[in-house]
Amino acid sequence: MNKTLLMKFFLFFLLLPVLLIAQTNDNTIRVVGDSLVGRNINGKIIREVYNHVVITQGDVVITCDKAIQYISDNNVELIGNVIIKQDSITIETSRGFYFGDDKKTSTDEPLKLYDGEMTLSANMGKYSFDNHNAFFKNNVRLTDSSTTLTSDSLSYFKDSKRMIAMGNVKIVDSTNTIYSDSLNYFKTNKNTIADLNVKLISKTDNTIVFGGHLENYPSRNYTIVSNNPLLMQIDTTVQKANGNKFGQTKIDTLLISGKYLEAYRDSLDMYKVRDSVKILRGDFASVNYKTLYYRKDKTLIITLNKKTNEQPVMWYENTQITGDSINIKIKDNKIDLMFVNKNVFVISQNEDYKNRFDQTSGDSLNSYFEDGKLIKTNIYGDVLSIYYQYDNGKKNGLSKSSSKLTTIYFDNNMAQEIRLYGTPNTEFYPERLVEGKEDDFALPKYVPFKKRPIKSDLLKKTNFKKNN
Known part of the structure; x- marks a missing residue:
């Protein structure tokens, strides 16, 4: 067999799936694009696919400008305008990796995750397509129809619609702003459980509540704070001065502390300490x-x-x-x-x-x-x-x-x-x-x-x- 024929034979088997391996099991990563270059580096087969790249594995579909596939590792490096979809989940970033055996993706670049009305963004993150959970880190921001949450890091569990935020947590809705070191947020009912250095600011009555632990249940219009809670309400009073209608402004602060503080925002509109x-x-x-x-x-x-x-x-x-x-x-x-x-x-x-x-x-x-x-x-x-x-x-x-x-x-x-x-x-x-x-x-x-x-x-x- 002459040298030219041998080379053609080798390239045929290297690029056989033209567009990737023709196996039928769900673990196979399939890659297609406008052009493909095959390489053998240190005994490992690598494929580079360019332009209009589409990658599929089961129900996961990825598009990007360029993909570098590591055949033996069953991984793909994703480069340029990366979009990953599975059911209601869409992830966008500029560069990242997809790991076929684990069915996971990760990136050290800024990314966004969309799930229905919710948008989750951060400077880096990863997502598991089997377990349906994400971990985002650095400059994390979550928004939905009524809530905005920011933190240093966040774990998102899609199936239970639960988030765990850590570090410099801030969550804002139409009536309250909550700060804490850590926070559990349940997307379906908007329930919130916050711990350590908790601070709740009410937008309706100029009230601030501090404590070590907070549980907020919006559907019940109920909040409970424990671990040294303190309620602070700041009011301003205008004191009339000798007929001067403007007078002098005085700030009065109400402070209430105890072991347990409960807020009822229903018809009672009451705090119980x-x-x-x-x-x-x-x-x-x-x-x-x-x-x-x-x-x-x-x-x-x-x-x-x-x-x-x-x-x-x-x-x-x-x-x-x-x-x-x-x-x-x-x-x-x-x-x-x-x-x-x-x-x-x-x-x-x-x-x-x-x-x-x-x-x-x-x-x-x-x-x-x-x-x-x-x-x-x-x-x-x-x-x-x-x-x-x-x-x-x-x-x-x-x-x-x-x-x-x-x-x-x-x-x-x-x-x-x-x-x-x-x-x-x-x-x-x-x-x-x-x-x-x-x-x-x-x-x-x-x-x-x-x-x-x-x-x-x-x-x-x-x-x-x-x-x-």
Whole structure:
């Protein structure tokens, strides 16, 4: 056999499938194109196919400008305008590899994956056509009809329509923006589970929620946050200044922390915070077991722990109030009404004499405010009170009283007049009988003055500083 004939015979078998191997099993990669060049490099047969390249393996169809097929490895390098399709999945990139034995593709170039209304893009990624899952990395962005998600990396599971995003995660929909270190997103029902450094921003009520773990269920209009959750609502108030209609803008921030925070965005439009709850807003603060915050009605309901009967504690300026439940109505971002029910105890500390506390106990309490300032308080039912007296700032004994109703009128948040109704009785004790014996005059239901929460207490266990 002459040399020329031998060469032709060799090329015939090299290019026999003209356009690739004629086997019938589904593992075969078939490549066609306008031209083909065969090579034998170190004993491995390589085919280069140019222009209008079409590659098929089972239900996977690939088009590109150039393909380099490694016959023995059953792999193909894809170059130029790469488009890969399988069922509803379409992947586009400029360059990549297709691995026939594993039925996978990967690329270190920017790529996009389309699946119905969803588009997923990144700087690099891979996809398994058997398992129907993808892993995308660097500058990941996912969009669908109502949601945009960005992250450092993302795993996509087509069959379960689930995504797991990791690193600098941000997901935005029509009502919320959520940040976290990791996030599970379920495409069908839009449910979201986020972990570590979680931050949720509500676009409807200027509210931000921080925490370590978040679960959001849009179809139920329900969200729960745990691991040191903190609710922050920032409001602006315009204070009128001597007839100036513009006045001065004041920023009021409501902070509520606890172990669990639940948001109901249905007709209730309510936040529920429970277990070790702390509240802070301006001169108002509270420590309690459970708080309900109705956003539309601007109402706070604070209740006791029914298991331990531990009462909620509330502070307003230098006054501490306890009772079985406390209801607060807010108007124009300021306290407007306050109702305290059952086993009420009010204690106020003197700013100059720290061991002297005015005290009042009763069955219930109603307080009325005007432009955020306390103007009147009614205390009902077997009311007992002690008030320390002062003369030009100097100690001057105390008065002890009892009644069925006590009404206190305030000016600039300071008590100016006290009225007793229903078999009132008052006793006065001069200073010489009071000095050093203040504890002897404490009322029977005396509740010690406790340390009120401060802003740093609420922020130190959250990721507030990191995210702001």
